[in-house]
Amino acid sequence: MKVDKIGRLAAGALAVALVASCTSERSGTALIQGGxxxxxxxxxxxxxxxxxxxxxxxxxxxxxxxxxxxxxxxxxxxxxxxxxxxxxxxxxxxxxxxxxxxxxxxxxxxxxxxxxxxxxxxxxxxxxxxxxxxxxxxxxxxxxxxxxxxxxxxxxxxxxxxxxxxxxxxxxxxxxxxxxxxxxxxxxxRMNIGALRIAQEMWPDFEDETDVLLSTSPAVTTGTNKVKSAMKQIGVEPLECGVRLNDAGESGYMPFAQKIKECGAGYLWSSDSPDPGQFSLLESVKRAGAEPKYLMEATWYSTKVSEWNKGSGAGDGLHAGMIFQPFENAxxxxxxxxxxxxxxxxxxxxxxxxxxxxxxxxxxxxxxxxxxxxxxxxxxxxxxxxxxxxxxxxxxAPTDPGANKPASCALVVKLTGDEWEQAFPKETGEFSCGDDYVVETDAKTWGTELNDDRISTKFLTDDVIKPQTS
Known part of the structure; x- marks a missing residue:
């Protein structure tokens, strides 16, 4: 795996990865412009x-x-x-x-x-x-x-x-x-699954027609496995079309596009970051005549993606989940x-x-x-x-820094041409929130051992600075 790809993924995916929300039909409430x-x-x-x-x-x-x-x-x-x-x-x-x-x-x-x-x-x-x-x-x-x-x-x-x-x-x-x-x-x-909750509200058939794009990258695979596990917790069973892209790039992407079309995937999730290989896949999917909707990590919300789409149009309708207010809402x-x-x-x-x-x-x-x-x-x-x-x-959206807990709110933006706009909730500047936007993850995916205070034990010593309650 190319080291520059790891760098882009690590810096980007952790920034706003898997942001979340819900609607009033669940346990959701609207939160206006943060808090x-x-x-x-x-x-x-x-x-x-x-x-x-x-x-x-x-x-x-x-x-x-x-x-x-x-x-x-x-x-x-x-x-x-x-x-x-x-x-x-x-x-x-x-x-x-x-x-x-x-x-x-x-x-x-x-x-x-x-x-x-x-x-x-x-x-x-x-x-x-x-x-x-x-x-x-x-x-x-x-x-x-x-x-x-x-x-x-x-x-x-x-x-x-x-x-x-x-x-x-x-x-x-x-x-x-x-x-x-x-x-x-x-x-x-803990994981914010707001983008998935929003997708369930926006698209009634999301639970039955969704697949996850796979990668040979260990870092992307780790994130993808967490997402697939979260999907299953909320009733979304990936189609398992078997599209796995080489992180170093492919000689051609049309065979993958044909597989997506034949599999009948109506929605595609990717935990990967936008790069030429991902762009080539989306362009090939468009040429193959397939029309899935895309739901991506917040790393896709960027001028790099909008500038690419201005020329190709292959990303029209691409959605990205976020817990940050988009710049268009300034x-x-x-x-x-x-x-x-x-x-x-x-x-x-x-x-x-x-x-x-x-x-x-x-x-x-x-x-x-x-x-x-x-x-x-x-x-x-x-x-x-x-x-x-x-x-x-x-x-x-509101977070809990003191307890190291993620937001339970999110919004989704949509790309058309080279312009992003808030797609959900419809009210610009608002987030959608719910207690079911955060799920607990499998301990097998943590990569470390935690004590009763949810602190990593690997480098922990007896004399670290701990909060004083009095």
């Missing part, structure tokens, strides 16, 4: 980020309270894999977002008067462990980062007791690690427009993972504001563990 977030000590500030009162502002915080904290500064680490030679710019939008948000926060006075200093790291896909060791030596915390090979670095993070509010996690030990929080959790033991969702304005002002890259890193930065800053002058890692772990409803000011 409210805790405001912290800076709640009285006139500055806001979407619905979130800014956690940034002047103050009189004092003291060198922990590593990376002085009277006048807080040093955090952040970064991405932008230097990966096989995929230049990998997850660059994450570092761009955090860098821009640091400036945005410092322009307001920092956190309680302490300005934020950022150490930007480039994991370059293969160097996450080296980056983590550097961060262990100088940073207060890691914030909003996304390293595809984070599991290789997890033992160092845990050993040096470095808390993090990650932009995303990939490896199972990183996803379930101690002292780890995310604005958009993706735990190994006019009705202030947080999305604000994210775009802040990052564009610094000539940064705009993308979904950038919004995800933004939400994690805001979550970190809100907890830091609550800690006030006594800014310690222990206080941060305490405060972050209390946050059980978070939307990043309206950037995404």
């Amino acid at each position: 409210a977030d805790a405001g912290g000590q800076a709640a009285a500030s006139a500055e806001k980020f979407g619905t979130l009162p800014s956690p940034c502002g002047p103050g009189d915080a004092k003291g060198a309270t922990d590593q990376g904290v002085t009277d006048d500064a807080i040093t955090i680490g952040y970064g991405d894999d932008r230097g990966f030679a096989s995929a230049p710019g990998l997850s660059k939008e994450m570092g761009d977002a955090v860098s821009a948000l640091i400036d945005w926060c410092n322009e307001q006075g920092g956190i309680n008067g302490r300005k934020i200093k950022g150490n930007q790291y480039d994991g370059a896909y293969m160097h996450a462990a080296k980056v983590m060791q550097e961060s262990c030596e100088q940073d207060f915390m890691l914030v909003g980062q996304g390293f595809a090979m984070d599991d290789a670095a997890e033992q160092y993070r845990v050993a040096c007791k470095l808390p993090t509010v990650a932009g995303f996690t990939v490896g199972p030990n990183a996803a379930m690690g101690p002292m780890k929080f995310e604005a958009v959790p993706y735990p190994v033991d 006019g009705e969702v202030p947080a999305v427009e604000q994210y775009m304005d802040i990052v564009k002002a610094k000539n940064g890259k705009i993308a979904l993972l950038g919004m995800q890193a933004t939400s994690s930065f805001l979550l970190w800053a809100t907890a830091a504001d609550e800690c006030g002058s006594d800014l310690t890692r222990q206080c941060m772990v305490n405060e972050l563990s209390k946050v059980h409803e978070w939307t990043g000011g309206g950037l995404h």
